[in-house]
Amino acid sequence: MSEKHIIVINQLDKYFGDFHVLKNINLSVAAGEKIVICGPSGSGKSTLIRCINHLESHDGGDIIVDGIPLDDRVKNIDHIRSEVGMVFQQFNLFPHMTVLENCILAPVWVKGVPRPEAEALALQYLERVRIPDQADKYPGQLSGGQQQRVAIARSLCMQPRIMLFDEPTSALDPEMIKEVLEVMVDLAEQGMTMLCVTHEMGFARRVADRVIFMDEGEIIEENTPTSFFDNPQNNRTKLFLSQIIGD
Amino acid sequence: MQQIIKWSRKNLFATRMNTLLSLVSLWLIYVTIDGVASWAFINASFLGADKASCIANPHGACWPFVTAKLNQFIYGNYPAGEQWRVNIVFALGALGLGLLMTGCISFKKQLAVLMLTAYPVLTFILLSGGLLGLSYVETNQWGGLLVTLVIAVTGIVVSLPLGILLALGRRSELPIIRMMSVVFIEFWRGVPLITVLFMASVMLPLFLPEGMNFDALLRCLIGVSLFASAYMAEVIRGGLQAIPKGQYEAGKSIGLSYWKSMRLIILPQALVISIPGIVNTFIGLFKDTTLVMIVGIFDLLGIISFHFTDPNWTSPQVPITGFVFAGLVFWVFCFAMSYYSKSVERRFSVTGENK
Numbered sequence: 001m002s003e004k005h006i007i008v009i010n011q012l013d014k015y016f017g018d019f020h021v022l023k024n025i026n027l028s029v030a031a032g033e034k035i036v037i038c039g040p041s042g043s044g045k046s047t048l049i050r051c052i053n054h055l056e057s058h059d060g061g062d063i064i065v066d067g068i069p070l071d072d073r074v075k076n077i078d079h080i081r082s083e084v085g086m087v088f089q090q091f092n093l094f095p096h097m098t099v100l101e102n103c104i105l106a107p108v109w110v111k112g113v114p115r116p117e118a119e120a121l122a123l124q125y126l127e128r129v130r131i132p133d134q135a136d137k138y139p140g141q142l143s144g145g146q147q148q149r150v151a152i153a154r155s156l157c158m159q160p161r162i163m164l165f166d167e168p169t170s171a172l173d174p175e176m177i178k179e180v181l182e183v184m185v186d187l188a189e190q191g192m193t194m195l196c197v198t199h200e201m202g203f204a205r206r207v208a209d210r211v212i213f214m215d216e217g218e219i220i221e222e223n224t225p226t227s228f229f230d231n232p233q234n235n236r237t238k239l240f241l242s243q244i245i246g247d
Numbered sequence: 248m249q250q251i252i253k254w255s256r257k258n259l260f261a262t263r264m265n266t267l268l269s270l271v272s273l274w275l276i277y278v279t280i281d282g283v284a285s286w287a288f289i290n291a292s293f294l295g296a297d298k299a300s301c302i303a304n305p306h307g308a309c310w311p312f313v314t315a316k317l318n319q320f321i322y323g324n325y326p327a328g329e330q331w332r333v334n335i336v337f338a339l340g341a342l343g344l345g346l347l348m349t350g351c352i353s354f355k356k357q358l359a360v361l362m363l364t365a366y367p368v369l370t371f372i373l374l375s376g377g378l379l380g381l382s383y384v385e386t387n388q389w390g391g392l393l394v395t396l397v398i399a400v401t402g403i404v405v406s407l408p409l410g411i412l413l414a415l416g417r418r419s420e421l422p423i424i425r426m427m428s429v430v431f432i433e434f435w436r437g438v439p440l441i442t443v444l445f446m447a448s449v450m451l452p453l454f455l456p457e458g459m460n461f462d463a464l465l466r467c468l469i470g471v472s473l474f475a476s477a478y479m480a481e482v483i484r485g486g487l488q489a490i491p492k493g494q495y496e497a498g499k500s501i502g503l504s505y506w507k508s509m510r511l512i513i514l515p516q517a518l519v520i521s522i523p524g525i526v527n528t529f530i531g532l533f534k535d536t537t538l539v540m541i542v543g544i545f546d547l548l549g550i551i552s553f554h555f556t557d558p559n560w561t562s563p564q565v566p567i568t569g570f571v572f573a574g575l576v577f578w579v580f581c582f583a584m585s586y587y588s589k590s591v592e593r594r595f596s597v598t599g600e601n602k
Contacts, residue, residue: 092493105503
């Protein structure tokens with residue numbers, strides 16, 4: 001395990017009942033690295049990133065995030081969660097709170113940041129995702145793209161070192177995908193460590209340092225975006241890419 | 248006038264069937280109002296010190312019975328010289344609730360805390376006495392509306408938090424907590440309230456060690472509260488299940504602990520969804536308090552029926568009038584709860600559209 005690796009995953013195994021969903025996954029992520037994970041549905045890619053902040057528990061192997069081993073100790077889980085932000089396919093904003101309240105909730109209640117300070121920080125991040133003027137609205141009053149950008153801002157408010165994206169644009173109308181991807185590109189350019197499950201290949205080409213292809217719970221291929229897209233090695237990768245591009 | 252004719256053409260007499268239904272309905276309304284008015288007002292007796300005037304008006308209500316006994320209906324046998332204590336409790340309760348409901352004050356949170364902590368203590372001291380120079384009033388002297396409200400309010404105030412805990416327990420990932428919650432809920436839900444009250448008042452003292460005994464009203468309060476909690480738990484569990492899994496995951500992913508995420512994210516949404524069910528349970532509980540009559544505690548209905556036997560007031564109309572009066576009082580309280588719950592629902596509407 002090297003010092004510069006912020007996430008180290010060793011021989012990770014996970015089962016859903018009898019179903020072997022993740023098979024012997026090994027993956028190390030350097031600080032600041034951007035990784036795009038793709039693969040057919042049911043390949044275990046979402047499960048993999050959900051293991052990193054322990055939304056799913058794993059059955060074998062080790063996950064070490066920022067030097068902290070992820071085991072069943074609640075203290076470690078809490079610590080890792082405060083360093084790892086996550087953006088969901090369905091946004092999962094809290095509908096009974098305004099945008100601003102969504103953003104300051106965790107800083108105030110988890111980190112104990114004073115409210116005015118948390119609000120200032122939240123406004124700063126809302127500015128960064130380009131919706132500072134919506135702070136007092138409720139999530140239900142925003143478009144899907146706006147909601148997803150709020151969700152990104154909400155995660156950023158905890159000032160995480162790592163951001164996980166679980167198909168952030170899959171629930172969006174096409175014209176809203178762009179505005180969310182732009183925010184993600186900004187974030188990447190500012191040096192955030194990012195793991196992103198997505199089928200947005202343009203985004204992968206532009207931002208990713210590495211593209212990982214998963215199928216049936218295994219990492220089949222990993223490479224730089226250029227080699228991955230232009231010169232895929234594995235037949236399953238070729239098949240998958242032809243289907244994606246065929247769309 | 249033109250508009251009235253236009254409106255009734257459109258809404259009352261549009262088709263032949265529509266006209267028929269309208270006429271039948273109007274006739275039913277007329278019959279009901281006519282019957283009620285002639286019984287309650289036209290043929291009723293209003294003044295009198297005993298049954299004489301009621302016997303003279305055999306087809307109408309006997310209101311003098313209610314006015315003559317009103318004091319007992321409200322306070323039971325609470326000593327007349329000490330009834331001011333009850334009045335203070337009533338007044339403070341009404342004032343506190345009123346301020347909380349109208350919602351135009353800045354210290355709402357503090358007031359709510361006060362109402363849930365200081366008010367019950369003060370109520371206990373004032374009502375039972377024996378402290379601060381207040382004379383001791385045994386609970387078997389309490390009665391009427393006082394007892395009804397004490398039981399209902401205690402049941403409501405205890406069953407909501409306990410029900411929340413039980414509902415969370417039933418959905419817990421910890422097997423022992425889950426099992427205990429399930430057993431508790433299914434036990435209390437499976438037993439009729441009358442049985443619970445009988446157990447509390449007749450059986451429990453047999454199991455307690457010799458010489459140890461605690462108050463009959465208190466035993467009923469505990470029984471009613473636990474019984475109501477089981478129902479409340481299931482209502483709230485319904486609300487919890489309606490919250491999407493993503494909300495729990497979002498709470499976890501930003502680092503909130505279980506309790507914080509319940510308190511800040513899940514329960515505020517689940518409770519709002521559950522308001523109709525919660526109020527339904529409250530109303531059911533309020534009316535179920537009349538069952539304590541069975542174990543010799545005189546709630547409002549109990550004390551009213553008790554006074555039917557007063558030889559000064561034996562007239563055929565007395566029981567009918569008494570029951571109607573009891574019904575009216577219960578209806579006023581239940582309707583108030585129902586009406587208030589609607590405004591709460593609007594205020595906390597999750598979508599934010601009505602804010």
